Amino acid sequence: MQENIPAKQLHDKKGGPTLMKPGRMLPRALNKVLQNPYVLIAPAVILVSIFSLYPILFAVKVSFMNWDVVTGEQSFAGFNNYRSIFADPDSMQVLKNTLIYAFFTVCFGLIFALMIGILLQKSTFLTNLVQSVIFTPHIVSFVSVTIMWMWLLDPQMGIVNYVLKMFGFEPQLWMMSPKTSLLSIMIVSIWKGLGFSAMIVIAGLQSIPSYIYEAAKLDRSGRWSTLFRITIPLLSPTLFFLLITSTIGAFSSFDVVNLMTGGGPQGSSNLIVHWIYQIGFLKFQLGKAMAASVLFLILIGFISLLNFMFFSKKVHY
Amino acid sequence: MSAIQFENVRKTYPNGKTVIDQLNLEIRDSSFTVLVGPSGCGKTTALRMIAGLEDVSEGMIRIGAANVTKLEPGDRDVAMVFQNYAIYPHMTVKRNIEFGLKNQGLSKADIVRRLDHVISQVGLEQYANAMPSMLSGGQRQRIALARAISKQTSVFLMDEPLSNLDAKLRNQMRSELIQLHKNLQSTFVFVTHDQVEAMTMGTDIVIFNEGRVMQTGTPKEVYNNPDNVFVATFIGDPGMNIVSLRMTCQLGFRPQRARFTMPERFQGVVLPGEIMTCETLGMDSLYHVRTTMGTILVKSEEEREFGDNVSVYVAEQDMFFFDMHEQRIRDAGRILQLTQSILLKEGVYVAREHSGEAAAR
Numbered sequence: 001m002q003e004n005i006p007a008k009q010l011h012d013k014k015g016g017p018t019l020m021k022p023g024r025m026l027p028r029a030l031n032k033v034l035q036n037p038y039v040l041i042a043p044a045v046i047l048v049s050i051f052s053l054y055p056i057l058f059a060v061k062v063s064f065m066n067w068d069v070v071t072g073e074q075s076f077a078g079f080n081n082y083r084s085i086f087a088d089p090d091s092m093q094v095l096k097n098t099l100i101y102a103f104f105t106v107c108f109g110l111i112f113a114l115m116i117g118i119l120l121q122k123s124t125f126l127t128n129l130v131q132s133v134i135f136t137p138h139i140v141s142f143v144s145v146t147i148m149w150m151w152l153l154d155p156q157m158g159i160v161n162y163v164l165k166m167f168g169f170e171p172q173l174w175m176m177s178p179k180t181s182l183l184s185i186m187i188v189s190i191w192k193g194l195g196f197s198a199m200i201v202i203a204g205l206q207s208i209p210s211y212i213y214e215a216a217k218l219d220r221s222g223r224w225s226t227l228f229r230i231t232i233p234l235l236s237p238t239l240f241f242l243l244i245t246s247t248i249g250a251f252s253s254f255d256v257v258n259l260m261t262g263g264g265p266q267g268s269s270n271l272i273v274h275w276i277y278q279i280g281f282l283k284f285q286l287g288k289a290m291a292a293s294v295l296f297l298i299l300i301g302f303i304s305l306l307n308f309m310f311f312s313k314k315v316h317y
Numbered sequence: 318m319s320a321i322q323f324e325n326v327r328k329t330y331p332n333g334k335t336v337i338d339q340l341n342l343e344i345r346d347s348s349f350t351v352l353v354g355p356s357g358c359g360k361t362t363a364l365r366m367i368a369g370l371e372d373v374s375e376g377m378i379r380i381g382a383a384n385v386t387k388l389e390p391g392d393r394d395v396a397m398v399f400q401n402y403a404i405y406p407h408m409t410v411k412r413n414i415e416f417g418l419k420n421q422g423l424s425k426a427d428i429v430r431r432l433d434h435v436i437s438q439v440g441l442e443q444y445a446n447a448m449p450s451m452l453s454g455g456q457r458q459r460i461a462l463a464r465a466i467s468k469q470t471s472v473f474l475m476d477e478p479l480s481n482l483d484a485k486l487r488n489q490m491r492s493e494l495i496q497l498h499k500n501l502q503s504t505f506v507f508v509t510h511d512q513v514e515a516m517t518m519g520t521d522i523v524i525f526n527e528g529r530v531m532q533t534g535t536p537k538e539v540y541n542n543p544d545n546v547f548v549a550t551f552i553g554d555p556g557m558n559i560v561s562l563r564m565t566c567q568l569g570f571r572p573q574r575a576r577f578t579m580p581e582r583f584q585g586v587v588l589p590g591e592i593m594t595c596e597t598l599g600m601d602s603l604y605h606v607r608t609t610m611g612t613i614l615v616k617s618e619e620e621r622e623f624g625d626n627v628s629v630y631v632a633e634q635d636m637f638f639f640d641m642h643e644q645r646i647r648d649a650g651r652i653l654q655l656t657q658s659i660l661l662k663e664g665v666y667v668a669r670e671h672s673g674e675a676a677a678r
Contacts, residue, residue: 214370215397218368218397218417
């Protein structure tokens with residue numbers, strides 16, 4: 001701001017007109033106000049405050065209170081809500097489920113996306129068709145996807161069990177069994193997210209210029225050496241972007257749990273966000289739900305930090 | 318032995334466009350051969366076929382005694398410098414060069430020896446561990462060069478490597494490449510659209526147009542003895558003046574050889590005209606002169622002003638004749654006949670000043 005030429009000087013001394021004078025277009029008083037940097041960032045600050053900062057602070061406040069939604073009674077609870085979370089046997093189960101779920105959906109989501117991206121990299125009629133087919137799950141609502149997968153994974157009539165039997169494997173109970181319920185929702189999540197990730201990977205691959213591959217050919221680089229030494233390093237910004245967004249997405253998964261298993265059987269497929277929802281809106285323990293949210297916020301922040309620390313140095317921009 | 322031979326090579330792209338048809342060409346062992354021509358003429362395609370980056374639709378390519386038509390690029394004993402350098406952006410200077418050497422399966426000691434040698438050869442010692450993004454265009458060019466040299470191949474391919482450099486650096490790199498060729502003694506194939514580069518660097522020049530070779534020869538040969546109108550107008554700075562004669566023949570002469578004053582013992586054509594524009598080049602100037610036979614270029618040290626009426630003298634020995642297929646006429650009798658026919662053209666006369674008369678004056 002201070003580097004700007006003062007408006008007065010722009011109304012030059014010789015009296016001739018100069019180009020682009022802000023002072024001429026706006027009243028002087030308003031112009032002066034607009035030169036204040038805080039005024040300029042105010043719209044963004046106000047929006048973020050109302051829709052992000054205030055809810056977070058409110059959640060922190062409520063997490064230290066007993067708040068009965070039905071009677072409207074409020075009282076200070078200190079750390080009781082936090083204590084009850086750590087005492088709750090469900091909390092550890094949910095945390096474990098979420099970590100397993102996030103780890104596998106992110107890892108396999110990325111690996112499959114990379115594989116499909118490399119296979120569909122060339123633009124031909126067939127690959128374009130397959131690309132759009134693979135992308136379809138991303139634009140279909142989770143409700144329809146869930147209904148379809150509930151049919152596919154049906155223990156009696158589902159096609160998945162039919163195929164398993166055909167190849168001599170044991171049919172599974174899928175969502176009905178505590179052993180496989182988490183696996184079921186992971187399969188559906190990976191399947192739904194794959195199209196989007198693959199699309200991003202393809203875009204990333206297409207931004208690698210062809211002459212780099214030609215140079216690699218002349219350097220006698222084989223298929224695998226080119227993949228691991230050229231393609232993946234040059235794709236690292238794309239993969240890092242997908243890692244961060246899909247990690248956050250996996251930790252905050254709600255709809256897949258709610259629609260497919262409701263967290264059951266016996267909490268075997270319950271994830272943190274769904275669990276918070278159950279505490280707050282089914283058990284009406286708003287204080288405890290808020291305390292869990294605050295802890296969850298800290299967890300996600302920590303995991304993102306870890307991602308940045310481990311991977312950002314390996315990313316080549 | 319690493320001469321390169323094209324035998325009846327044809328290149329048709331998948332979209333059905335044939336860019337090269339029936340190419341027969343020999344690139345001499347240890348030569349610095351420049352493939353030159355306007356864009357889209359097939360010179361780059363020819364180079365990429367030598368490298369193996371482009372399939373050969375028909376015909377055969379040999380490097381030395383070996384038929385390499387179906388070989389992988391890495392197995393052809395060629396190194397290439399790309400127009401945009403094609404440096405791996407995620408590797409340091411050292412790793413960029415090392416990558417190919419490791420893939421060749423060289424021992425560690427060998428790799429280190431070659432690395433040190435080429436890095437000092439191109440003057441990048443200080444930057445061995447720098448990332449390419451930190452370096453200037455000229456330095457990146459040197460990485461690409463070092464990477465190619467390090468492979469110690471018998472054929473060295475370059476695809477317009479100087480076109481992304483600024484004029485001063487380009488001149489410097491030109492002489493460095495000539496020097497490099499003298500040191501390495503391998504076969505250099507250099508693609509450019511710039512005829513000045515072709516003339517200054519090449520030991521051999523191959524002039525391409527529309528997928529066909531128009532002429533091959535040393536720079537002197539193609540300049541002094543062009544086979545056709547295309548070569549005559551493409552080579553030279555500027556190219557030859559071409560004026561149409563009757564009987565669909567064409568007369569050509571170099572702008573540098575035309576005079577505004579009659580030289581001694583002159584025997585040739587005189588064209589009266591008017592100066593249209595004048596470009597000062599320093600020592601000499603380039604004039605556009607409007608004559609009865611069309612606008613011609615004259616490059617001369619003589620000073621003339623815009624609008625001056627001038628006579629342009631073209632000596633007989635500086636005239637080139639081309640037939641209706643734009644091919645050079647070399648038959649002496651036909652040339653004599655044509656020279657005389659110019660006389661019939663309005664506003665042009667042929668001066669014949671014999672040595673005896675000149676001496677008498």
